[in-house]
Amino acid sequence: MSRIPLRPVIVEAVERLSAAGVGSPRADAELLAAHLLGVERGRLVLVPMVEPEVADRYRALVQQRARRIPLQHLTGVAAMGGIDLAVGPGVFVPRPETELLFAWALAQLETVRHDHAPVVVDLCAGSGALALAVAQARPDALVHAVEVDPAALQWTRRNAEARIAAGDTPITVHAADVTAPDLLTELDGTVDVVLSNPPYIPVGALLEPEVAEHDPHPALFGGPDGLDVIRPMVPAIARLLRSGGATAIEHDDSNAAGVVEAFTADGRFIEIVEHPDLAGRPRFVAATRR
Numbered sequence: 708m709s710r711i712p713l714r715p716v717i718v719e720a721v722e723r724l725s726a727a728g729v730g731s732p733r734a735d736a737e738l739l740a741a742h743l744l745g746v747e748r749g750r751l752v753l754v755p756m757v758e759p760e761v762a763d764r765y766r767a768l769v770q771q772r773a774r775r776i777p778l779q780h781l782t783g784v785a786a787m788g789g790i791d792l793a794v795g796p797g798v799f800v801p802r803p804e805t806e807l808l809f810a811w812a813l814a815q816l817e818t819v820r821h822d823h824a825p826v827v828v829d830l831c832a833g834s835g836a837l838a839l840a841v842a843q844a845r846p847d848a849l850v851h852a853v854e855v856d857p858a859a860l861q862w863t864r865r866n867a868e869a870r871i872a873a874g875d876t877p878i879t880v881h882a883a884d885v886t887a888p889d890l891l892t893e894l895d896g897t898v899d900v901v902l903s904n905p906p907y908i909p910v911g912a913l914l915e916p917e918v919a920e921h922d923p924h925p926a927l928f929g930g931p932d933g934l935d936v937i938r939p940m941v942p943a944i945a946r947l948l949r950s951g952g953a954t955a956i957e958h959d960d961s962n963a964a965g966v967v968e969a970f971t972a973d974g975r976f977i978e979i980v981e982h983p984d985l986a987g988r989p990r991f992v993a994a995t996r997r
């Protein structure tokens with residue numbers, strides 16, 4: 708059979724995804740086509756015609772996306788900083804908004820004194836997105852990633868191995884509960900930067916099907932007010948950080964004041980600052996160890 712034009716097939720996909728309630732139908736339709744064809748999205752124009760069986764495979768992918776399976780589960784990748792992470796069932800899909808936390812960490816690392824290798828801890832690491840993006844950007848850093856969920860840990864380790872194969876400095880992956888009183892005691896007082904994108908959604912919040920049905924629930928929910936993991940993490944962070952070291956925790960839109968309060972109540976932090984995202988929504992709180 709002769710080849711057919713790709714563009715009308717993509718237009719049909721946009722309509723289908725739009726009707727299914729997908730938030731960004733054009734971007735998703737084009738990204739799925741780019742994934743299938745092995746080109747970047749911006750280069751789809753260079754593939755004007757496809758074999759009919761390619762169009763069929765594309766329609767099958769679009770059908771899955773219309774059933775609200777996350778785009779990243781279909782492509783198998785999500786981005787953070789300068790790297791791609793493998794993702795799929797069992798692990799939280801890294802979100803673009805967490806890039807702000809990553810950028811904050813890089814800026815913070817610029818201020819670390821040059822008399823030692825900077826030490827970074829990523830609490831609640833999931834796919835390893837933050838830890839591995841920091842390791843890629845700062846090969847001089849000693850990076851630790853902590854994750855408790857065995858299913859998520861398989862992805863952390865898989866991504867960590869892939870980054871070693873890509874030539875990055877290896878990170879240390881810890882299977883541990885970030886709320887445990889003895890968390891990483893061997894690092895007490897030595898850490899320059901602690902990052903965390905923990906589970907923080909208040910139980911009962913309304914979520915899109917991609918999130919509710921595909922992100923693991925231990926990655927999402929932080930108890931009735933969203934602070935169940937954050938509150939016990941704060942004393943551990945105070946113990947881990949060296950004097951002058953800094954931390955930032957991503958949180959729910961509704962929770963900036965709660966996170967500020969947790970740092971303030973601990974008494975060992977100064978410069979406790981709320982950071983909004985580009986749309987002005989509260990996104991993370993940063994603080995410095997006295």
Ligand SMILES: C[S@@+](CC[C@H](N)C(=O)[O-])C[C@H]1O[C@@H](n2cnc3c(N)ncnc32)[C@H](O)[C@@H]1O
Pocket residue numbers: 799800801802805830831832833834835836837853854855856859883884885886903904905906907925926927936
């Ligand atoms: C919102 S996801 C963030 C993952 C990753 N940091 C990112 O930004 O994509 C939160 C992660 O914390 C893990 N987690 C939840 N409770 C934890 C705990 N008490 N100790 C360690 N990890 C935990 C979940 O399994 C999940 O992988």
